[in-house]
Amino acid sequence: MSHLDRSFPEDFFRPDDRLPTEGIDDSFVFTYDAYADELGDGQRWSRWEDLEALMRGPEPRPDWVVTSSGAIDTELGDLKTGKEADVFLVERSDPHDSEGGVVMAAKRYRDTDHRTFHRAASYTEGRSMKRSRDNRALKRKSTWGRQVAAGEWAISEWNALRRCWELGLPVPYPVQIDETEIMMEWITFDGETAPRVSQVRPEPRVVQGYFDQLRDALGTLVQAGLVHGDLSPYNTLAAGERLVIIDLPQMVDLVGNPRGMDFLLRDCANMCGWFRSRGLDVDEQELFGDLMAHAF
Structure with a gap:
């Protein structure tokens, strides 16, 4: 019998409606998404x-x-x-x-x-x-x-x-x-960039909440042996009722840096000054002492 007369099984040719991956384990199948070759301006x-x-x-x-x-x-x-x-x-x-x-x-x-x-x-x-x-x-x-x-x-x-x-x-x-x-x-509030603390005048309840958050954050820092070093109402954000600390490149070691204690006291003074301007009776020396009592 010549090769022209050779017959094939009925299922030798795949039906048109059969997927190429049919019958293959899913773990061996990969899909690829095509992306544009060029980007737009600013991309x-x-x-x-x-x-x-x-x-x-x-x-x-x-x-x-x-x-x-x-x-x-x-x-x-x-x-x-x-x-x-x-x-x-x-x-x-x-x-x-x-x-x-x-x-x-x-x-x-x-x-x-x-x-x-x-x-x-x-x-x-x-x-x-x-x-x-x-x-x-x-x-x-x-x-x-x-x-x-x-x-x-x-x-x-x-x-x-x-x-x-x-x-x-x-x-x-x-x-x-x-x-x-x-x-x-990106720290936001109501869909916009959260304002600096220096820009807001919150109600007394929120001011007290900010101070509690600040004290807890500073306490965690000093317990880890760290000081922000440049903390002020200009590099803290008011995200609603949440206080967020930013700008940290100058963070120093509380003990390893000779001026670590001075930086901590200055951070306390900068922030307490703002809280007093918003009607909260706080003292930087008292805050500093409280932090140092839990530092070591």
């Missing part, structure tokens, strides 16, 4: 997958954190301009997940040409650089030293945010750090 691919573990936020992560490798970051505009860094709003979303996007705050420390170095050296006492060359460059204030310093403040704030979040303190969740940019939770 970039998320670098989440490119970052090392310590450059990502601590676990367990909030459900709103977008970790998709196909996510896109879209610039939404500036939020705040500062002396060392500027803060922008950035939306991260996956084009294939229309309901899973999130708006975050991106804090970007300025480069060596535009950054103003006003931080006192007293903040960095007790800190050590990994390489002696970096230490020498910092002392000489060379171009490389300024670059190291710019990176140092970003890394310092990142580490402080991670530590504070793990301690359960009221700080924005740190999402990621990439060079001198930190992406973190």
Whole structure:
């Protein structure tokens, strides 16, 4: 019989309505989503997958954190301009997940040409650089030293945010750090950026609640051997009845830094002054003493 006369079983040819994956174990089947080759103005691919573990936020992560490798970051505009860094709003979303996007705050420390170095050296006492060359460059204030310093403040704030979040303190969740940019939770109230404490005049009940939250937060910090170092009504946010602490790059060691106690007392004085202006009878010396009694 020639090959032209050969007959085949009836099920040799797959019917048109049969799926290519039919009969295959689901664990061996992969699906792929196609993404655009080009991005629009003010857009970039998320670098989440490119970052090392310590450059990502601590676990367990909030459900709103977008970790998709196909996510896109879209610039939404500036939020705040500062002396060392500027803060922008950035939306991260996956084009294939229309309901899973999130708006975050991106804090970007300025480069060596535009950054103003006003931080006192007293903040960095007790800190050590990994390489002696970096230490020498910092002392000489060379171009490389300024670059190291710019990176140092970003890394310092990142580490402080991670530590504070793990301690359960009221700080924005740190999402990621990439060079001198930190992406973190955008603190809002009623859909808008939460105002600074210095801008609000809450009712007495809320003021008392703020003070209780502040005292608890400072107590947790000192028990961990830490001091904010630059705490004031200008770097605390009023998210409704919740107090949130921000701007942490200068956080110091309470004991390791020679001025740790002074910084703590100043933090107490700055905050107690605002509470007194809102009608609450508080004293920074009393608060400081109470904190020190539980510090060790």
